[in-house]
Amino acid sequence: MEYRHITPxxxxxxxxxxxxxxxxxxxxxxxxxxxxxxxxxxxxxxxxPVGENAPQRLEDIPHSIIFSGMVNCNGCGKCIDVCxxxxxxxQMPEPQAPAARVQHADVVFCGTLRDGTKVFxxx
Amino acid sequence: MCRYCVEYGGGTKWYLNPDNYxxxxxxxxxxxxxxxxxGGVMKNTFEVGAMSNVDLMAPDLYYSGNxxxxxxxxxxxGGQIVPLEDALKIxxxxxxxxxxxxxxxxxxxxxxxxxxxxxxxxxxETSLKERPWEKDSRVxxxxxxRKFERECDKKGFLHSIWHAGVDSDGIPPxxxxxxxxxxxxxxxxxxxxxxxxxxxxxxxVSVADPLKCQKGCKDYPVCMPRCQFGAMRYSPxxxxxxxxxxxxxxxxxxxxxxxHGAIKLVDRxxxxxxxxxx
Numbered sequence: 001m002e003y004r005h006i007t008p009x010x011x012x013x014x015x016x017x018x019x020x021x022x023x024x025x026x027x028x029x030x031x032x033x034x035x036x037x038x039x040x041x042x043x044x045x046x047x048x049p050v051g052e053n054a055p056q057r058l059e060d061i062p063h064s065i066i067f068s069g070m071v072n073c074n075g076c077g078k079c080i081d082v083c084x085x086x087x088x089x090x091q092m093p094e095p096q097a098p099a100a101r102v103q104h105a106d107v108v109f110c111g112t113l114r115d116g117t118k119v120f121x122x123x
Numbered sequence: 124m125c126r127y128c129v130e131y132g133g134g135t136k137w138y139l140n141p142d143n144y145x146x147x148x149x150x151x152x153x154x155x156x157x158x159x160x161x162g163g164v165m166k167n168t169f170e171v172g173a174m175s176n177v178d179l180m181a182p183d184l185y186y187s188g189n190x191x192x193x194x195x196x197x198x199x200x201g202g203q204i205v206p207l208e209d210a211l212k213i214x215x216x217x218x219x220x221x222x223x224x225x226x227x228x229x230x231x232x233x234x235x236x237x238x239x240x241x242x243x244x245x246x247x248e249t250s251l252k253e254r255p256w257e258k259d260s261r262v263x264x265x266x267x268x269r270k271f272e273r274e275c276d277k278k279g280f281l282h283s284i285w286h287a288g289v290d291s292d293g294i295p296p297x298x299x300x301x302x303x304x305x306x307x308x309x310x311x312x313x314x315x316x317x318x319x320x321x322x323x324x325x326x327x328v329s330v331a332d333p334l335k336c337q338k339g340c341k342d343y344p345v346c347m348p349r350c351q352f353g354a355m356r357y358s359p360x361x362x363x364x365x366x367x368x369x370x371x372x373x374x375x376x377x378x379x380x381x382x383h384g385a386i387k388l389v390d391r392x393x394x395x396x397x398x399x400x401x
Binding site for chain 1: 125126127129130131163164165167168171172174175177178181182183188191192195196231232233234252253254255256257289290291305308311312315316319320399401
């Protein structure tokens with residue numbers, strides 16, 4: 001699939017080595033939630049072990065920061081300010097002239113039919 | 124009826140078809156992998172990991188086809204809004220016990236923990252065994268689950284039924300989530316990226332009776348703050364509520380708040396313009 005248009009949005013990158021185990025801090029997550037967009041979340045880096053060595057607390061599992069739904073980011077930069085380790089960088093999109101957009105036929109009503117046929121949206 | 128119901132409903136809605144609740148479905152094909160991930164140690168990787176890829180997969184806000192396909196064919200997990208009466212029927216259809224677990228969209232995005240996800244039996248044992256750090260999960264009976272559904276409806280949480288993959292053998296439902304449009308990540312993607320297969324609209328739409336509505340609340344319509352989707356407009360001149368069927372998700376929360384019985388849910392297909400609006 002070739003994209004004819006890319007919606008501009010801010011990009012935040014995290015230096016994972018500087019960040020460490022995100023679940024111990026989460027200041028940027030809270031800051032983004034309080035600011036409104038709620039784009040920052042955290043995820044375990046690898047699935048935790050099962051059985052006797054299974055972690056007993058969420059804090060025992062290594063987590064890293066993720067960014068999701070960045071079109072909602074308003075670029076306020078509060079996550080950058082609040083980070084005690086300076087691990088985040090924010091890059092705002094270049095200003096763009098408004099472009100005509102093609103609305104694709106992208107609706108998938110039901111991907112697999114009863115007889116096993118796969119249905120994909122038309123381009 | 125939506126396309127899921129046409130293919131897998133057996134004459135009714137897909138989530139009310141007992142055929143989709145067969146025990147063996149949860150241990151087959153794509154249903155098995157989704158069930159194992161949601162009911163095991165991979166839950167966070169699966170749920171939040173899918174969210175972390177959204178920006179890569181949707182470079183253009185006006186093209187969500189890739190995401191819709193990925194949700195059906197790869198993640199094999201999608202949902203649909205259901206009103207209270209259907210949620211209660213779903214609980215009657217599956218055998219207990221149920222696992223009341225934290226909401227990943229809230230916990231892993233910094234919100235206060237809310238224990239609002241009602242998982243069905245195939246995930247209960249493995250969840251408790253593989254995720255010992257989730258000490259706030261608890262197992263509840265069918266009766267408690269019904270009570271919980273009513274409580275959620277009263278408080279203003281949407282009910283949505285989530286499946287473990289669509290395949291030619293059926294769509295096994297696996298969890299009922301109770302969210303709001305501000306917190307629920309698939310609903311946010313639906314509203315900001317137009318990804319249909321994350322959170323589908325329900326099988327109903329709300330319709331207000333103008334006479335009852337006019338006589339009722341007068342200046343402050345109590346149903347309006349309950350709408351998560353901006354489907355309601357209130358005119359202080361007419362003292363009347365207007366519901367936009369194009370935006371209505373059919374959750375029924377406005378109906379349960381209306382003290383005058385002015386709102387009812389009708390089948391989505393009773394509006395010809397909504398036939399393909401899910």
